[in-house]
Structure formats: structure tokens, C-alpha cells
Amino acid sequence: MGFEIRARGAHSTALMVLGPERGVEVAQRHRLDALFLVRDRQKGIVSIAVGDLFAPGP
Numbered sequence: 001m002g003f004e005i006r007a008r009g010a011h012s013t014a015l016m017v018l019g020p021e022r023g024v025e026v027a028q029r030h031r032l033d034a035l036f037l038v039r040d041r042q043k044g045i046v047s048i049a050v051g052d053l054f055a056p057g058p
Contacts, residue, residue, distance in 0.1 A: 024050050
């Protein structure tokens with residue numbers, strides 16, 4: 001497996017372990033694309049998107 005693939009796996013694992021609050025901060029700092037799905041008791045499943053991949057189009 002190539003270095004880039006292993007690095008992506010390490011990033012995704014780290015963000016998952018950090019959780020949505022801290023994970024968003026780290027993803028933004030390192031300019032990573034990440035999507036967090038969080039269960040909210042009142043709203044149900046809430047998505048938190050970070051990075052250029054999820055930016056609104058032109």
C-alpha cells in the first residue's frame with residue numbers, strides 16, 4: 001500500500017477518535033476534507049462537512 005493511502009487511513013482514524021468538535025479543528029488546520037455524522041437527540045443525524053470537497057459550487 002502506498003504512503004498516501006496509509007496517510008489517509010491514519011487521518012480518518014485520528015479524526016474519528018478525536019470526535020466532531022476537536023476533529024473539525026484538526027481537519028481545518030491540516031486542510032483535510034472530512035464529513036462527520038453526529039446523532040442529535042432533537043435533530044436526528046446532523047452532518048458537519050469540512051474542506052473544499054464540501055464547499056458550495058460556483
